[in-house]
Amino acid sequence: xxxxxxxxxxxxxxxxxxxxxxxxxxxxxxxxxxxxxxxxxxxxxxxxxxxxxxxxxxxxxxxxxxxxxxxxxxxxxxxxxxxxxxxxxxxxxxxxxxxxxxxxxxxxxxxxxxxxxxxxxxxxxxxxxxxxxxxxxxxxxxxxxxxxxxxxxxxxxxxxxxxxxxxxxxxxxxxxxxxxxxxxxxxxxxxxxxxxxxxxxxxxxxxxxxxxxxxxxxxxxxxxxxxxxxxxxxxxxxxxxxxxxxxxxxxxxxxxxxxx
Numbered sequence: 001x002x003x004x005x006x007x008x009x010x011x012x013x014x015x016x017x018x019x020x021x022x023x024x025x026x027x028x029x030x031x032x033x034x035x036x037x038x039x040x041x042x043x044x045x046x047x048x049x050x051x052x053x054x055x056x057x058x059x060x061x062x063x064x065x066x067x068x069x070x071x072x073x074x075x076x077x078x079x080x081x082x083x084x085x086x087x088x089x090x091x092x093x094x095x096x097x098x099x100x101x102x103x104x105x106x107x108x109x110x111x112x113x114x115x116x117x118x119x120x121x122x123x124x125x126x127x128x129x130x131x132x133x134x135x136x137x138x139x140x141x142x143x144x145x146x147x148x149x150x151x152x153x154x155x156x157x158x159x160x161x162x163x164x165x166x167x168x169x170x171x172x173x174x175x176x177x178x179x180x181x182x183x184x185x186x187x188x189x190x191x192x193x194x195x196x197x198x199x200x201x202x203x204x205x206x207x208x209x210x211x212x213x214x215x216x217x218x219x220x221x222x223x224x225x226x227x228x229x230x231x232x233x234x235x236x237x238x239x240x241x242x243x244x245x246x247x248x249x250x251x252x253x254x255x256x257x258x259x260x
Contacts (some may be wrong), residue, residue: 025120073123080140183247
């Protein structure tokens with residue numbers, strides 16, 4: 001039988017013992033490192049570099065959000081709100097039939113409609129969307145348009161049923177948006193934007209003291225605005241019904257999956 005020299009056997013056992021000791025030491029060092037890491041990272045978890053967040057971080061962020069309300073988009077919306085009483089005063093000045101005052105009222109109305117085009121574009125392009133803008137912008141839009149329609153009907157220039165159809169549609173769609181907001185948001189369609197443009201042109205033409213063929217033309221423009229108002233309003237109702245049904249179906253499917 002072939003034997004192993006005593007010196008070789010002794011060397012092997014010593015190497016094995018040294019390897020075991022080294023492994024135990026490494027595992028202890030790793031354990032201590034993990035413990036130290038957990039202690040240092042536990043208190044500041046999620047903070048890069050283990051640095052503690054400043055105590056006033058949330059307050060500072062709130063202050064920044066509050067200051068962001070005063071941006072160019074919201075300032076244009078505020079200007080449009082201020083123009084509403086100014087427009088009414090100019091429109092009804094001197095009995096409401098003076099061409100000069102009507103021209104000034106048209107200028108105020110035109111400025112309000114132009115700012116309506118720019119404030120939304122600026123807010124989306126430069127990330128200036130705020131909660132104030134979301135609420136104030138549609139209010140300003142409907143305020144200037146409603147003031148113009150009511151003034152024109154009160155002066156006998158526009159039939160009351162036209163004012164009723166347009167304002168009823170605007171208020172109804174706004175209410176409908178709030179009703180279905182739990183299921184989603186109804187996006188603005190191209191038809192709705194075209195309706196707004198045609199309405200603005202038609203109302204602007206009625207504000208001016210036009211005669212002759214221009215007076216006939218404004219009647220046709222207003223007729224087109226009324227048709228677009230009704231058609232787009234029905235389309236919004238259809239979208240709201242589809243959105244609600246889809247939301248109910250998704251909630252029902254999620255509930256059944258949870259129960260299963």
